Amino acid sequence: MESDSSPADRIAPERLAALYRTMLRIRAFENAAEVASRGGVAAFGAAAAAGALVRGPLHLSTGQEAVPAGVCANLARSDYLTSTHRGHGHAIAKGAEPRAMMCELFGKSGGTNGGKGGSMHIADFSAGMLGANGVVAAGIPIAAGAAHAIRIRGGDAVVACFFGDGAVNRGPFLEGLNWARVFDLPVLFVCEDNRYSATTATESMTGGEGAAARARAIGVPAQQVDGNDVAAVDAAAARLLALVREGGGPQFLHALTYRFKGHVSVDPATYRDAAEVERALAQDPIERAGQRLAALGVDADRLRALREEAEAEIARALAAAAASPAPPAHAAYRDVQDCGAGQWR
């Protein structure tokens, strides 16, 4: 870890509590979504179980909460964020409402996307969250372009561009980072390195020293950070985003974390070593932050209250999602395009 650990060490209890709260909200959302998704994936031609509330591929960020929480604590609502297929945490941390998000997962008209996107495309443009993306690495050039627009239009917004460790092997990683560097754009690239690309250990598919080394070779300064230490992520993001805001061009944060669950909700992840998983679970970013808060003197009641609040919020989101109506069939023909929209012609 090259991160300068001192600012993280000096974190104020209130700031850490806020980060803790964000992580709790994400965790509660993921847990609830996971339960609601049981039977919801259409496997091998069998339709999804009729009773499943959340259907289709569901990529949970459980265990990775410190990265979006720490990064987004340093973003304003007017900043932008691009995301991945594993985007719930990014959305919540950026300010999307869990209620509208859960509606989206339920495929309801009250959803962030009106039911058109589901988990893989969750987005809240009003919070600057430009969308989860079903195509690995596709958000990278989009983030560069968003930053380019900011540069041209003026203003001090920045873009945080999240992607996984698997994305560094796709061409748009190179093209997007190069773009941001060449045009000196205000982007913070954030590689959420959970060590796996679907069922494959990313290391076995990645030549060289990985994400940070590649970024540096393209001229984008890079820093590694313990992605399970939310204070460290916060401090690193604060430092890098300050550089970005000063106009120094793109920066790169390589956050080392772990995916607690399978790649999708139905993946038992048997390809992972039990000992490895156990070690990783012991680094639960929420547990670590909780212990740290306790050590900083935040009392147990306060921590319990934060947990209960987060869970209550998600319980309300679930209820709202259940109550929200399904979109009407005719909504399927809306938002295609203005000119040339239609049905069959």
Next chain:
Amino acid sequence: MESDSSPADRIAPERLAALYRTMLRIRAFENAAEVASRGGVAAFGAAAAAGALVRGPLHLSTGQEAVPAGVCANLARSDYLTSTHRGHGHAIAKGAEPRAMMCELFGKSGGTNGGKGGSMHIADFSAGMLGANGVVAAGIPIAAGAAHAIRIRGGDAVVACFFGDGAVNRGPFLEGLNWARVFDLPVLFVCEDNRYSATTATESMTGGEGAAARARAIGVPAQQVDGNDVAAVDAAAARLLALVREGGGPQFLHALTYRFKGHVSVDPATYRDAAEVERALAQDPIERAGQRLAALGVDADRLRALREEAEAEIARALAAAAASPAPPAHAAYRDVQDCGAGQWR
């Protein structure tokens, strides 16, 4: 330059003469093609001049001859090569016949590709030259795959993969190098850095330190070389190809050279600084090799004979191309595909 210059310094006169000869043959070919192409590009809707012998976009490698000459001197005919839109030099150095190549540029049935490809797709599979390619960087994954096939099928062939400095900004550069590294494949990547991407100075479009740095970050060892010093290119290629043949996986050669002509034959290249061009012309790799040969005691008659031979060969190629018949119209329907080939259905 990191190249270990001693083997280059010790080059035997006969070897240098052979390299010189290859360069002369390429130069003579390019010069002849250039003359034959006058009026051959259809510009702005006007058809190409009826009298033009070589039609369409023509990318000349004039001035860059030392790179293919030096690299290919270390390849067997059974080795493979992938090329770019600027592929004449690669083809000649790899063993293609200038006569068949000139026929191809003339669009004749005696052409390497039967007239189907022209300059941009010049290929001689029988010499292991897998084709020029009209899409920048597209040859890189193809080279990785060819090397992968070699690895799987056994045998000690290797692949030389040529591309320009502009190609390092395209995604397939990352994807192809990573592939070769991950599977430890026998490829020598050769970046022919002539400093321009069409009309644009590549440096202005490239973040970081460029080709070699990017290769290293992907885990592919890289060496820079003076690409106008054919002995240096030869020595570097010899060293790197020995490593590749030993099974150490891919290597990368970054050769610094210069494009004497415009991007295409009709490009006056006014975007380049006259002083820069003058400096570059003074580094003509053929002149330099000739002086070196003279210094090594090869007499002027021998050098003149080599030049005249090369020019005579190309003159014969021109005559053969002029005499070769155009392909018959029905050839247009051949070599599309076996199953489903046809005309309109």
Next chain:
Amino acid sequence: MAVMSYAQAACSALARAMREDERVVAVGEDLGRGGVFGQYRGLAQTFGAARVIDAPISESAILGAAVGMALVGLRPVVEMRVADFAMCAIDEMVNQAAKNRYMFGGQGRVPLVARLPIGIWSASAAQHSQSIEAWFAHTPGLVVVAPSSPADNYGLLRAAIACDDPVVYHEHKELWGVDGEVPEAHRVALGEAKVLRAGRDLTLVSWSRTVLDALEAAQSAAASGVSVEVIDLRTLWPWDRETVLASCARTGRLMVAHEAVQAAGFGAEIAATAAEELGIPVTRLGAPRIPVGYAAALEAEARIGSRRILEALLAWMEGRGRRRFSAATD
């Protein structure tokens, strides 16, 4: 003769090809774990990681490398996971694989099979549900296949692997679990359609998963006294004009149904051809020109389905206009 799923049938065809021809290799992401739909299950164990190649997430390299492999003597079977991701490798598919043989004057061959699972896979939304077989039918140099049954997936995958030119091979994600009998010797020639049901009044041409809907609609139509001949096209390029046009000439009417968007879909090619050649009445039913939405009600609008086929077919036969059902509107 074994009963197996569409996924198992493909797996079994590939295993057989790999046993019989050591040049055959499989390349794609997560193949070592059997592929995301289990369509490579057990192959890595049998043939080893050198021939069942786990790839980095890099579709350009996967397909580009396959072109290089094919040029140097292998016969790669390439997994694209879903057709939507193949959009990351269109240069490699079209400019490199499809044009190679031609532009190099026949010096090389590119015997690769690119597997592009198409179609809606319930609740997978816009980026995992598209069907783009028409693009490849429009591309010289490519063979285009889309089997509808386990037996044909077995028989056609074998034929595709044996083909010396690039084949775009479309499996349907909602067919993976469908079971059927698969004769071990089964092999289907590329370019041969199959008449699945004989009929007198109308020829209904379809392919891939929509064939199941077409058959269901045909059965219901029979109850209404309309006798429908159902043809499974199986290969889109070259398509079996002879079988289709002969059937059309007999029935005097053609309907084409496919899951891909109707506008500029391959149904247009077939319908236009039948109209040109025979002057018979033609109609098409493809998806509306909308992306596939996530919510069930939205996704349903993007599905053809047997009910829509039946309604369109009966309405048309009864002269009630070309398409009677109307999509819900505001």
Next chain:
Amino acid sequence: MAVMSYAQAACSALARAMREDERVVAVGEDLGRGGVFGQYRGLAQTFGAARVIDAPISESAILGAAVGMALVGLRPVVEMRVADFAMCAIDEMVNQAAKNRYMFGGQGRVPLVARLPIGIWSASAAQHSQSIEAWFAHTPGLVVVAPSSPADNYGLLRAAIACDDPVVYHEHKELWGVDGEVPEAHRVALGEAKVLRAGRDLTLVSWSRTVLDALEAAQSAAASGVSVEVIDLRTLWPWDRETVLASCARTGRLMVAHEAVQAAGFGAEIAATAAEELGIPVTRLGAPRIPVGYAAALEAEARIGSRRILEALLAWMEGRGRRRFSAATD
């Protein structure tokens, strides 16, 4: 009213849009030097490098960045150089640009214009000559344009830039130098075809460069007593069904001619629609399903041309079969 070339007309439309709306920017390789076909000449000098953006050779990033720019308030006009290179950016065009508005539930708009020069450009061979407009017509979310004259290139580019959704804008490489009058106020609504020549016996629909051939063929046909109505489609999606079908209803026959490969080309959509809706005789003439070869004799086979249109048209009218000329065969 100025006389200018097709390239100048585009340049002038773009300059005007950039003057009138500061959100409009141009993005692509070598734009600073005026673009490879001169279609950006002078713009960098007028508007500066910040708005006429020279890009690295990275089509994925060019189009992907344009999506990001569009989402954050710009209106990028993106140069792809030739349509074949756009194949390096199909994920960005289809999965990112076209699906964005829909899959995010209408939260954003992607008002970008992707310029994809299509068609044969003499002696440029297989990787610089393709026409793929049918792919985009098949893709929900996209508007597809293909102007045939300087005036329409001016008028349609303005309309495309004003459009709030992604537009795939196809210029033809062999039209760049064609001159014509361009009224400064000219603006063409997207989706409006134009009847270029009135006729009684047959409706001939075309677009892009083939319109010139169609007009020539119509003129020659008149000498043989066949009166041909020529329609320039101009926009492929949405296509002007009303104008085309009304003309077809009058003439009773439809022929579609386009430079793209005939198989699964957009002509099939038009022909199938006319057959479905009107039951009239239809025929198509597109390129054979071959890549474009380099040698003049090979390239010529991939061109439609006025002679082939005329021959096909007369043969068809005279009932001598659908297409009388035959390609040279072995």
